Amino acid sequence: MDKSEKLALILSMMLLSLFFGAIVYASMARNIEVPTCITDVEPFLTDTLFQTGPDEYELQMVARMWAFQPSVIRLPKGSTLNLYLTSQDIIHGFKVERKNVNLMAAPGAINYLQVTFDEAGEYKFACHEFCGAAHHTMAGRFIIEDDSNEPETAE
Numbered sequence: 198m199d200k201s202e203k204l205a206l207i208l209s210m211m212l213l214s215l216f217f218g219a220i221v222y223a224s225m226a227r228n229i230e231v232p233t234c235i236t237d238v239e240p241f242l243t244d245t246l247f248q249t250g251p252d253e254y255e256l257q258m259v260a261r262m263w264a265f266q267p268s269v270i271r272l273p274k275g276s277t278l279n280l281y282l283t284s285q286d287i288i289h290g291f292k293v294e295r296k297n298v299n300l301m302a303a304p305g306a307i308n309y310l311q312v313t314f315d316e317a318g319e320y321k322f323a324c325h326e327f328c329g330a331a332h333h334t335m336a337g338r339f340i341i342e343d344d345s346n347e348p349e350t351a352e
């Protein structure tokens with residue numbers, strides 16, 4: 198092995214360790230949740246939103262060409278949402294503005310993330326994985342309400 202090959206190998210190992218260290222640091226020291234692919238939830242292909250406790254909700258969301266179901270989600274302020282995401286067809290992405298939510302929606306898999314909405318307002322979300330002709334229309338929003346206690350979904 199020549200000298201430059203060795204150097205490239207050492208540098209790439211150092212970079213890998215650095216990236217891995219950054220993930221460990223984010224999840225341990227900064228308490229940032231890393232998205233998880235879960236295996237203990239029954240597969241679903243229809244969307245559901247239900248309350249699981251005071252200020253706690255569960256959303257099963259389905260991505261498909263070219264929409265999210267549901268596309269409008271109303272929740273009261275202070276809600277913690279357990280979000281389960283899957284796809285009906287191909288790989289999509291899911292990103293919520295102003296929130297640390299960035300998931301992939303993959304057919305046959307369910308990805309999970311927990312998010313809390315402490316402030317009222319509108320949080321738009323969109324597909325961030327190019328998924329075909331109408332990818333740019335694949336979006337929706339969370340509407341976080343100040344007073345209401347009843348969650349609703351609408352298409």
Ligand code: CUA
Pocket residue numbers: 261263288289290324325326327328329332333335
């Ligand atoms: Cu779905 Cu882009």
